[in-house]
Amino acid sequence: MATIPLRGPHPVTVKQTYFDQQTRTRIIDYSMEVENLDTPDEVLNRLDDIIAENNPIRVQGANRFPTKVGDWRRIELGKNTFLHRDVPRGWTEEWSAFVKSGHCLGLMTARMCLAPFTWTEMTRMLDPVGIDRWPIDLAQKHGMRDGYVCPVGGRWVVSYWSPRPLVHDFTQQARGLLYMAASAAAVRLERLVGHEARRIDSRAGLTPREQSVLRHASLGETLQETAKVLGLGEETVRSHFKKAQAKLGTRNRTHTVAEAMRDLLII
Numbered sequence: 001m002a003t004i005p006l007r008g009p010h011p012v013t014v015k016q017t018y019f020d021q022q023t024r025t026r027i028i029d030y031s032m033e034v035e036n037l038d039t040p041d042e043v044l045n046r047l048d049d050i051i052a053e054n055n056p057i058r059v060q061g062a063n064r065f066p067t068k069v070g071d072w073r074r075i076e077l078g079k080n081t082f083l084h085r086d087v088p089r090g091w092t093e094e095w096s097a098f099v100k101s102g103h104c105l106g107l108m109t110a111r112m113c114l115a116p117f118t119w120t121e122m123t124r125m126l127d128p129v130g131i132d133r134w135p136i137d138l139a140q141k142h143g144m145r146d147g148y149v150c151p152v153g154g155r156w157v158v159s160y161w162s163p164r165p166l167v168h169d170f171t172q173q174a175r176g177l178l179y180m181a182a183s184a185a186a187v188r189l190e191r192l193v194g195h196e197a198r199r200i201d202s203r204a205g206l207t208p209r210e211q212s213v214l215r216h217a218s219l220g221e222t223l224q225e226t227a228k229v230l231g232l233g234e235e236t237v238r239s240h241f242k243k244a245q246a247k248l249g250t251r252n253r254t255h256t257v258a259e260a261m262r263d264l265l266i267i
Contacts, residue, residue, distance in 0.1 A: 018055050018056075018057065018169070018170065018171070018174040019051070019054075019055060019173075019174060019177060020054065023050065023051065023053065023054060023055070024177060026050045027050055027051065027177050027178075027180070027181050028177075028180075030046065030047060030050055030181055030184065031180055031181060031183075031184035032184075033046075034046070034047075034184045034185060034187075034188045035188060037188060038192075039192065040062070040082040040189055040192055040193070041082070041085070043062075043082075043185050043188050043189055043192070044059050044061065044062065044082060044083075044084045044085075044185070045084070045085065047059050047181055047185055048084055048086070050181075051160075051178070051181070056162050056163055056164055057148070057160050057161070057162050057166075057178070058084065058086065058087075058160060058161055058162070059084040059158075059159075059160055060083065060084060060087055060144075060147060060159040060160055060161045061081065061082055061083035061084055061087065061158075061159055062081070062082050062156060062157065062158045062159070062185060062186065062189055063075065063080065063081050063082075063156065063157050063159075064080040064081070064155055064156055064189070064190070064193060065080075065154075065155050065156070065157070066080070075096075075099055075100070077092075077096065079193075080193065082189070087161075088142035088143055088144065089142075090142060091138065091139070091141075091142040091144070094138055095135065095138060098134065098135065098138070109122055109126070109149075113149075113151050114151065115151075116148060116149060116150040116151065116175060116178075116179050116182075117148075117149055118146055118147065118148050118149070118166045118170065119136060119139070119146050119147040119148075119149070119166075120146050120165055120166060120167065122149075123136060139161070143163055144161040144162070144163070145162060145163055145164050145165055146161070146162045146164065146165045146166045147159055147160055147161040147162065147166075148160040148161075148162075148166060148170075148175070148178055150178065150179050150182035150183070152182060152183050152186035152187075153183075153186060153187075153190075155186075155190070156186035156189065156190065158182035158183075158185050158186055160178060160182075205247060206244055206247060206260075206265055207240075207243075209240050210240045210241075210243055210244040210247075211244075211260075211265060211266055212230065212240075213226060213230070213237055213240040213241050213244065214241070214244055214256065214257055214260045214265070214266050215266045216229060216230070217241070217253065217256075217257050218257045218260070218261060218266055223237055223238060223241075241253070241256070244256060244260070248260060
């Protein structure tokens, strides 16, 4: 809190804001100038230079979500994940290893969320324990007390971090400015990184009939029910399912349906 002396017997206490007028103007300018930046590092570095000059907030990085829902093992530094150069030393290696193990509550939450959120807000809402809380503990271990996560367009998330909790003085105006900058950065990064070359359904190569059988299985139908609905023999349905299972490399019926849904092969 900052105390401003005014006329009268008592000083007036007002809430500090994160960005002064000059910084707010520079953030707005960044949203237009980012199209002239040629590399992901330049996109993140320029944004960090603006917001970190007089504020306790830094750029953490940006992630492009893999097409396969929840498959964080596809995240690769320098390809679809870009971290700012000044992220605390040691955090990057531990975080990368953790993500590749298949657990990442923060990214999972960001993918499902339409609105930006702070780490503190996520923790209060989800009350993570055990392995789900590990990324939060890791961040605090390296001096990152809080962060601000900005999901953009369903495919990107741009994140900031702070050495102190982002609570009451983290105003809606500050949130809006950071989200605007994150959106501009994500749009530029998408153009620099490019679209994924392969179609979603080309990885598994499922036939329309195999997809249909899996879709009915995802609705809880038995083999016999699916055969009746599709007008096929039970052995034909079983054959389609076995072929789909072999293509997806799955272990059983439940795993096959789950993998097809994660790959967006059935909806």
